[in-house]
Amino acid sequence: MDNPNIFDIVEDHPEWLPEGSDINKKKSAAFVLLCISTCLEIPLEDAAELITEGGKDTGVDGLHVGEVEDGEFLITVFQGKYKVKDLEGEAIVEDMNYTRVLVGRVSVQEIHRLFNDHGDKLLERNIRRYLGLHTNRVNTAIHETLCDPQRSDKFYFYNNGITEVCDKFDYNAFQKSDYKVQLKNMQVINGGQTWRKP
Known part of the structure; x- marks a missing residue:
């Protein structure tokens, strides 16, 4: 190997x-x-x-x-410890007009886990529902990228991401990166096609 x-x-x-x-x-x-x-x-x-x-x-x-x-x-x-990251890499958190925005990266495995745990309830406020694999070339391309070992690590750059809203989120502001973020009443409002792919 x-x-x-x-x-x-x-x-x-x-x-x-x-x-x-x-x-x-x-x-x-x-x-x-x-x-x-x-x-x-x-x-x-x-x-x-x-x-x-x-x-x-x-x-x-x-x-x-x-x-x-x-x-x-x-x-x-x-004797070793292998840390599993909750939110991978650095993130940007900004407060504006009594609301807060967090922009960061989340592993595909975590998105997959969330969808398995909560299903379509997370997509109730999404702009578009999932359009399927076989009739949509964009979804087919997303799927192919994730399944291709040569390209899967570039998925972040090929995809414009997922937009979510929630009533509240908490994180440890003393950390510089790899936050564990807790969200209340999370909803995907854009990115349902990506959400269904992992």
Whole structure:
């Protein structure tokens, strides 16, 4: 695997990761796997055998015992944390006329989760309802971009985004980026075509 990343490992080699884990735990294990491989300069397949992440691991995610030399051996313990971001990157927040605007990026996975949790209720005030895949070339192009590994990371630049309104939102203003934003009575008012794609 040339220049592997955690997403490649999760998708192409689930057998290297703890069984039954949710996607974020699999990403965390893949991150540790990459660290072990890099630090010990060993192939990913060999590093996978050193993963101990799972129940009752006492906080140790990976363990390597070196060769015995002069009656001594080196033990390397790996422990990692992979943070899942809530709102990715920096955001702009501005107050004007007793209202507040937040502009930022949200992962496609988070949009997908919200839609799975709340469905079409989120689109009740949308300007246009979802127009479908097979009869709309724009929606087809959105879908193709998301499914193409060569272009999916450019989705942010190919799409003009989603506009939402809400009664209230809260975030930690002391953070510089990656906000966890809580919204009350959120509604998508433009971007329903994008919303339905993830």
